[in-house]
Amino acid sequence: MPRILHLSDIHFGRERPALARHLLAQAAEMVPDLIAISGDLTQRARRHQLAAARAFVDALPAPVLVVPGNHDIPGISIRRLLDPWRRWRSDFFAETEPTFRGAGMTVLGANSVRIGGPYLDWSRGKLKPAQIDALAAKFSAASADDLRVLVMHHPLLLTEAARHRGLVGSAAQALQRLAAVGLDLALGGHVHLPYAASEAGVVIAHAGTGISDRLVGAPNGFNLINADRHFIEVEQWTARSGRFEPEQQQRFPRRRVNVDKA
Template sequence: MTCIVHISDLHFGREQPLLVAALAAQIAHLAPDLVVASGDLTQRARPRELRAAAAFLSQLPPPVLVIPGNHDMPGAHPRRLLDPWRGWRTHFGPDLEPVVAGADFIAVGINSARRWGWHPDWSRGRLHPLQIEAVAARLQATPAHALRILAAHHPLLLTPAGAGRGLVGGHVLALARLRAAGLDLALGGHVHLGYADVTAGIVVAHSGSSVSNRLIGEANGFNLISGDRTALRVEHWQWQGHAFAVASAVGFQRGDQGWQRAIAPV
């Protein structure tokens, strides 16, 4: 069984120090096999924000898979267009799409953040067919028993509460191709809401904002995900004013038609 702590949208620069300390302690206590931080680590990719985010992640039990979000590149600054990821690479390394392979899982990051787009909402993300194909190739080269995990900042699935946001560009191709490559679980953020459900036979779990004060009607939180390629349990942990605790849980089972919600949490 694999145990994953999934955090997101830390937004250092708008972080709440009490929650930062509590989250680090909670993750250490949970001792997961993998931590995934699914983007928007900072508010605006300022050097002090990137430094603080990197210092926080360095406290967590390894391995930690981290991918950027749309807030992790400069805002109204020429570098956004010329060299948007320079600050990120200084603190998190050259690879914007890291891969972590464990004994019973593979986790593949994909960078969905774009410096601009042909639409008024520049925060929207996109996946290029070549990125999707590269992920599919990694998944297909993975041993059959290993849980196949994708981390992408922008959503492959939205709930009614997030219906005003857009799905990530390229989601139709991504879901079809990655399902064919055996993807089990996609992790994301961006909408600052915690939820988990199935789309196209793939379990999609989003984490709320784990420690920032950029909230949209939902308490800070993270996900604790456990299971294997036959069954998964996603727990949404939320801040209760003094500590993080389990707020809800949902179970999933994999059958001939791919993943489905279980009648009760597994």
């Protein structure tokens, strides 16, 4: 019965300290098997912001899997071009694509952040073909009964209203390929709007901004996800008057597929 606490876009540098403290206490009460943080841990990857994010992660009660978001590399600068992950890797989080195995889950982190591209919105992300290949190979090799979970900052699916933010590059190819190797659940953020839906048999859940003041039409929140052999349940928790409360629960059937070999 895997249980995941899914946080996103905590944006240290724009955090709400009281809400951060409340979230730490709330997380301890939930006793999750894993806490997944789907990127944008900082506002601009400054050393003190990364240090605050690292201290927050260290205070969380369960194993934590962290992937970066577009805010976790330097702004326009030489460092962004030449070595955007130096500070992240050497001083704070070591990896950009971590893996967690345990509690009936195989959880893979993917780094969808790009330093720029031939478009105006440099916040957008992309998956490279080699990344999709590697994810497919790892999911394919996972234990047959494991819940297969992808954690990535940029969205694989968006509501019609949020479509202008853009899906992660190669979203359709990634979804098709990973669905074929049994992906059950994809966790993301970036647009700061909570959302859960099923596409190609994969449950896709976004969390809003966990504790930052960068609100864009939805309050602070996170997801609590419970899965068993038959269902995946996504419970949205929302901050009201400084306290997180469960607000909405969506239940999706957990498919059983004949998993292709990657």
